[in-house]
Amino acid sequence: MIIYGTAILAACHLLGVYIGDLLGSLIGVKANVGGVGIAMMLLISARVYLHKRGLMPDTTEAGVGFWAAMYIPVVVAMAAQQNVVAALKGGPVALISAIGAVLLCACTIALINRTGPKRQDSAWQTGTVAEES
Amino acid sequence: MEMIEHAIRENSLVGAFAFVGLIMWISVHLSRKLTFGRVHGSAIAIVIGLALAYWGGIQTGGSKGLADLKLFAGIGLMGGAMMRDFAIVATAFEVQVDEAKKAGLVGVMALLLGTIIPFIVGASVAWSMGYTDAVAMTTIGAGAVTYIVGPVTGAAIGASSDLMALAIATGLIKAIMVMVFTPVAARFMGLDNPRSAMVFGGLAGTVSGVSAGLAATDRRLVPYGALVATFHTGLGCLMGPSVLFLATKAIVG
Structure with a gap:
């Protein structure tokens, strides 16, 4: 089911x-520490475990697959409720800090990814709901 | 007309599904006809969403963009933290365990850098613009990490509400920039495999920015980036009021 x-x-x-x-x-922080990431790892383990025992029929997978496929529409709805007005009112300190942080981080990402190992492995491209191009 | 409005208000979440579906449909067509598929349909949809959020904010003066308009209240539920996280967790179903494991260490390194680099940038900009005390520098620096880390850190070290608003604005601008510019800079950042997506998730910070940015670049990379990015806020809230505040204090006195 x-x-x-x-x-x-x-x-x-x-x-x-x-x-x-x-x-x-x-650890005394007023925030959730990686809750969603932990949930993702739990789901991955649950999938691997149930698959091995043959307890994961296609219909069950569809119950997760639907929500994974709804991800982009949900993100669009999320974008539509951002406080864009407040962001634009932040003034030069906010603007310059944000631009600086994004630029420097983008360069660091480029640096790490370009020095990383080159792999032709493409197994990740065949996802379960990734077909909808 | 009034009856349609009534129907939508009574069924706000269903209304949001229909409305977002319409935005997606328009975006996919714009992507094909106008850009010949060069700009991803989801990227266009996200920009439309942000534009609508701006319009909604101007109309109502509220803080939740389009969702503050009664007719679009369902958008607030559909795009709220609950549904966002539920959908993100669901994408984990597609993760190739080996890929994720191989990049685990580099992901952790990216997370640390992703907290420290924006903090240093934010704090330095704050200092150069006249915010020279440790509390102000730390709060604005933390805001450059994510818009949640900013106010949480600020509250912990006793910053004024003006400063916290500034920190939130900094984090919001960062998130919006990541959403919009990730697909543009994807090639420059080498964003084309799970490992690079995990590096991106750690360094770019903010779940909303990372998830929307990756969605607009390549939907299949989303779970890898999100897996790392969800630890970003927690790590920032841990380091902001402690290590980073003490370090700032040691430097500027």
Whole structure:
């Protein structure tokens, strides 16, 4: 059943956020520490585990796949509710710091990625919902 | 007309699905007809979203862009943190475990650099513009990390609300720039494989910027970048009021 997939996804999400909150309070930070990242790792392990035991029929996968495919529309909705007006009102300090940070980070990313190992491995390109080009 | 409005208000989330679907449809067509597929449809959709957010903010004076208009309240739910994180977690389903493991260490390094570099830039700019005390420099520097780290750090070290607003603005501009310019600079940054996406996720910071930027570049890279980027805010909130504040204080007194 399709809801099984969505339920597994929801359970991983909630558990991840819970662990993130727990981590945050353990190290005394008023924020969630990597909750979503932890949830992602839980989901990856759940997928690997269930796949090995043959407990992951296509319909169950579809229950997660739908939400993964909804990702871009959700991001568009997220963009539509950013506080763009406040961002533009920040003045020169905000503008220059942001531009400087972005430029320097972009150069650092380019530097790391260009010095990294060259690989022709393309296994990652065959994702489950990536076909929708 | 009034009845349609009523129907949308009563079913705000469903209305948002229809509205975002329309934006996507328009964007994909603009991408094909106007740019011959050179600019990704999702990139255009995100820019349209940001433009609508600006328009909504001007119309209502609120802080949630288009979602402050009653007719578009569903956008707030659809694009809110809950749905955003749910969809991001779902993308993890496509992660190739080996790829992610291979880049684990470089991802952690990118995370650290992604916190320290923006902080130094933000704090230096603040200093050169006359914010010379450690609290102001730290708050603005933290804002350059992400727009959540800024106010959290500011609150912890006792910054004024003006400073926190400035820090939030800094983080917002950064997030918006990452959203818009990632597809443009993708080639320069070498953004074409999982490892590079993880480096990007660590260095570019802000889940919203990274997720939208990667979505507009190559949808398949999203989970790798997001996996790292979600630790960004936590790490920033950890380092901002502690190590980074103390370091700043040691330097400027």
